[in-house]
Amino acid sequence: MKICFATSECVPFVKTGGLADVAGALPRELAKLGCKVKLFLPLYRAVDASQHGILPAPELANIPVQMADRTVLFNGWYGKLPDSKVEAHFIECPQYFERDAIYTDKPDEDERFILFQHAVIHILQRYNWAPDVVHCNDWQTGLIPALLKYNYGWDTLFKNTATLMTIHNIGYQGRFPATSLLKAGLPAEQFYPGSPLELDGDLCFLKAGITLADKINTVSEQYAEEIQTPAYGAGLESILASRRHDLTGILNGVDTQVWSPESDGLIPYPYSASKLANKKKNKQALLRRAGLPFNSEKAVLGMVTRLVGQKGVALLQPIIRELMQLPLQMVVLGSGDKKLERFLRRTAQGFPDSFSATIGYDNQLSHLITAGSDMFVMPSQYEPCGLNQMYSLAYGAVPIVRRTGGLADTVKDYHEYYQAGNGFSFNDFSANALLFTIRRALDIFKSKRTWREIQHRGMVENYSWLASAKKYKASYRATRKSKSDVAI
Ligand code: ADP
Numbered sequence: 400m401k402i403c404f405a406t407s408e409c410v411p412f413v414k415t416g417g418l419a420d421v422a423g424a425l426p427r428e429l430a431k432l433g434c435k436v437k438l439f440l441p442l443y444r445a446v447d448a449s450q451h452g453i454l455p456a457p458e459l460a461n462i463p464v465q466m467a468d469r470t471v472l473f474n475g476w477y478g479k480l481p482d483s484k485v486e487a488h489f490i491e492c493p494q495y496f497e498r499d500a501i502y503t504d505k506p507d508e509d510e511r512f513i514l515f516q517h518a519v520i521h522i523l524q525r526y527n528w529a530p531d532v533v534h535c536n537d538w539q540t541g542l543i544p545a546l547l548k549y550n551y552g553w554d555t556l557f558k559n560t561a562t563l564m565t566i567h568n569i570g571y572q573g574r575f576p577a578t579s580l581l582k583a584g585l586p587a588e589q590f591y592p593g594s595p596l597e598l599d600g601d602l603c604f605l606k607a608g609i610t611l612a613d614k615i616n617t618v619s620e621q622y623a624e625e626i627q628t629p630a631y632g633a634g635l636e637s638i639l640a641s642r643r644h645d646l647t648g649i650l651n652g653v654d655t656q657v658w659s660p661e662s663d664g665l666i667p668y669p670y671s672a673s674k675l676a677n678k679k680k681n682k683q684a685l686l687r688r689a690g691l692p693f694n695s696e697k698a699v700l701g702m703v704t705r706l707v708g709q710k711g712v713a714l715l716q717p718i719i720r721e722l723m724q725l726p727l728q729m730v731v732l733g734s735g736d737k738k739l740e741r742f743l744r745r746t747a748q749g750f751p752d753s754f755s756a757t758i759g760y761d762n763q764l765s766h767l768i769t770a771g772s773d774m775f776v777m778p779s780q781y782e783p784c785g786l787n788q789m790y791s792l793a794y795g796a797v798p799i800v801r802r803t804g805g806l807a808d809t810v811k812d813y814h815e816y817y818q819a820g821n822g823f824s825f826n827d828f829s830a831n832a833l834l835f836t837i838r839r840a841l842d843i844f845k846s847k848r849t850w851r852e853i854q855h856r857g858m859v860e861n862y863s864w865l866a867s868a869k870k871y872k873a874s875y876r877a878t879r880k881s882k883s884d885v886a887i
């Protein structure tokens with residue numbers, strides 16, 4: 400099966416969040432299952448071409464794309480996803496991608512990803528390579544089904560090509576003024592109130608993907624249900640509900656080449672479920688790095704997160720004083736919202752022995768926090784899948800999470816009577832519910848034996864990418880089939 404995997408970020412080339420982890424792991428597993436995968440990604444400034452052996456493809460130089468009344472040229476570059484047979488294709492277009500950040504709020508944000516999506520299709524044409532499925536990920540690739548239908552429908556190369564739209568986060572929809580339609584070259588007659596391309600007068604990339612892709616999925620079963628409701632659907636709930644027979648949830652996996660406490664090169668002391676002694680040494684190393692004193696009676700609570708509303712970091716604010724009275728220390732790594740950054744910095748100044756905040760993006764520290772923490776906190780307002788709780792389960796950092804989306808599907812609340820569960824969870828998105836749950840976890844933490852059992856249950860969970868990749872492969876088949884059913 401031939402798969403075109405289009406994404407706006409991918410490990411190890413460029414990452415801001417979990418989508419990059421998915422794009423770096425899923426195509427590799429798919430290739431192991433016999434799929435031929437071509438991966439497509441913009442060549443941002445952040446991508447180090449020479450480090451990754453990415454070279455210009457001479458046959459893909461200066462390809463024109465019409466952008467309203469202008470012509471924009473792009474170049475194709477070519478590399479490999481490491482340790483795999485996956486071809487990685489990069490779209491070079493300095494005017495759009497030579498920027499400090501990979502996502503911007505500049506007025507030409509729409510153009511950047513319009514160019515990218517046309518470029519993906521142009522390269523497929525140049526290679527005369529007809530994918531069975533174009534796998535689109537999030538709004539940055541959400542227009543591809545529309546482009547294939549309206550702009551490239553004439554090209555018989557794509558007559559059997561189906562599309563799968565994966566929603567990694569419905570909070571980001573790619574909504575732009577109606578004038579974007581012209582830039583994309585989409586037909587004006589397809590833009591009217593309630594049409595697949597339109598949302599409240601805007602062109603909405605994600606809505607277009609959800610409406611026009613042959614199949615849709617999201618990254619956990621729970622989130623697939625949630626987004627069909629007004630509380631979680633961010634305005635797209637009715638459209639999703641109307642396509643519920645084409646919508647599935649496939650949980651992300653853990654890339655064990657990157658996230659395994661036994662073999663993690665980014666932590667000082669490797670350990671495993673049966674040899675937990677080294678975890679304590681990692682805790683000491685983490686506290687040293689964070690500048691906090693070690694106290695074996697205190698639990699270390701880790702957090703690694705983008706600082707955005709979704710992640711619930713603001714819930715710490717009203718309860719921070721009470722938290723700091725408890726036998727715990729917190730080590731937080733994150734960046735994003737300036738107010739939250741200030742709050743974290745101030746808390747670290749106010750509680751220098753109990754609270755450490757690192758503002759920024761630091762891959763190595765994220766591994767050390769996961770290895771060195773006793774507990775890992777994710778009080779998300781919503782969480783499509785969430786990877787950090789799966790990493791923390793594997794590393795014996797018992798997760799404390801809000802019961803939503805992928806967090807609900809992976810973290811099973813500790814049950815005293817049945818001696819079951821791998822973490823702690825709460826329902827209400829409230830500071831008090833979080834405080835109560837942290838207190839509950841600290842209570843259990845005192846009983847070392849029970850704690851080790853909870854840790855152990857988490858560490859032996861198997862969230863392998865292989866299992867998820869098999870589900871994606873089955874979903875590609877269903878996607879292909881639904882396309883040919885329609886064609887017939
Ligand atoms: P999301 O994609 O919504 O940010 P996920 O839990 O799916 O949430 O994935 C987040 C990924 O980004 C994880 O691999 C996490 O370790 C990483 N990450 C987030 N913030 C940082 C940071 N400040 N420094 C290093 N890694 C981070």
Ligand code: GLC
Nearest residue numbers: 417418567782783784785786
């Ligand atoms: C999004 C979601 C996160 C998910 C990731 C990868 O960024 O917020 O929950 O794990 O995508 O699918």
